Amino acid sequence: DAGVTQSPTHLIKTRGQQVTLRCSPISGHKSVSWYQQVLGQGPQFIFQYYEKEERGRGNFPDRFSARQFPNYSSELNVNALLLGDSALYLCASSWTGTSYEQYFGPGTRLTVT
Amino acid sequence: AQSVTQLDSQVPVFEEAPVELRCNYSSSVSVYLFWYVQYPNQGLQLLLKYLSGSTLVKGINGFEAEFNKSQTSFHLRKPSVHISDTAEYFCAVKEGEYGNKLVFGAGTILRVKS
Numbered sequence: 001d002a003g004v005t006q007s008p009t010h011l012i013k014t015r016g017q018q019v020t021l022r023c024s025p026i027s028g029h030k031s032v033s034w035y036q037q038v039l040g041q042g043p044q045f046i047f048q049y050y051e052k053e054e055r056g057r058g059n060f061p062d063r064f065s066a067r068q069f070p071n072y073s074s075e076l077n078v079n080a081l082l083l084g085d086s087a088l089y090l091c092a093s094s095w096t097g098t099s100y101e102q103y104f105g106p107g108t109r110l111t112v113t
Numbered sequence: 114a115q116s117v118t119q120l121d122s123q124v125p126v127f128e129e130a131p132v133e134l135r136c137n138y139s140s141s142v143s144v145y146l147f148w149y150v151q152y153p154n155q156g157l158q159l160l161l162k163y164l165s166g167s168t169l170v171k172g173i174n175g176f177e178a179e180f181n182k183s184q185t186s187f188h189l190r191k192p193s194v195h196i197s198d199t200a201e202y203f204c205a206v207k208e209g210e211y212g213n214k215l216v217f218g219a220g221t222i223l224r225v226k227s
Contacts, residue, residue, distance in 0.1 A: 041219055042205075042219050045215065055212050090156055090157065094213055097211075098213065099213050101159065
């Protein structure tokens with residue numbers, strides 16, 4: 001079975017631009033969570049979606065937004081990029097909205113110049 | 114809010130030696146604890162989890178962890194490490210009964226030397 005997939009693998013953007021990151025959960029999983037991992041730090045929670053509804057939001061500015069589609073895939077959008085947004089963005093999927101086992105994708109490495 | 118402190122940023126150890134990676138968490142009524150491993154340029158893989166019951170939890174790749182409520186600790190151990198265990202290890206706590214939000218520590222890089 002395919003694991004969590006994320007696209008693109010890497011991308012480079014310029015300050016002020018907008019970016020969209022994509023995540024496909026494991027088949028049958030209905031919840032997707034997004035995390036930001038800045039170099040040298042642990043992942044920080046950004047959003048959780050379950051059944052297309054937002055279930056949790058971390059301490060991130062409104063420039064960050066996300067959505068979940070009927071097939072449970074998800075997009076993370078970041079507007080007005082700052083240098084500090086450079087990070088590895090991880091997506092995790094789980095069966096339900098309250099789960100003790102989440103499966104992480106390989107991440108998208110975003111570099112803002 | 115929950116918080117997690119990993120006491121060592123890097124742990125060097127020789128192959129076949131034992132290792133302990135330390136983790137402390139802020140106390141809460143319900144505590145669900147996890148250890149994840151991250152190999153270079155990869156996502157996170159779950160090593161083990163503590164939800165309830167026995168305080169000694171066994172995971173994959175020969176790792177185990179002990180939940181100590183009085184010390185608010187969840188240290189990860191392996192009796193004999195291999196070169197392939199070289200990676201970054203993250204301790205995490207699930208925040209609250211509902212939702213999936215994990216709060217991670219800053220990570221510990223385990224360097225296994227031959």
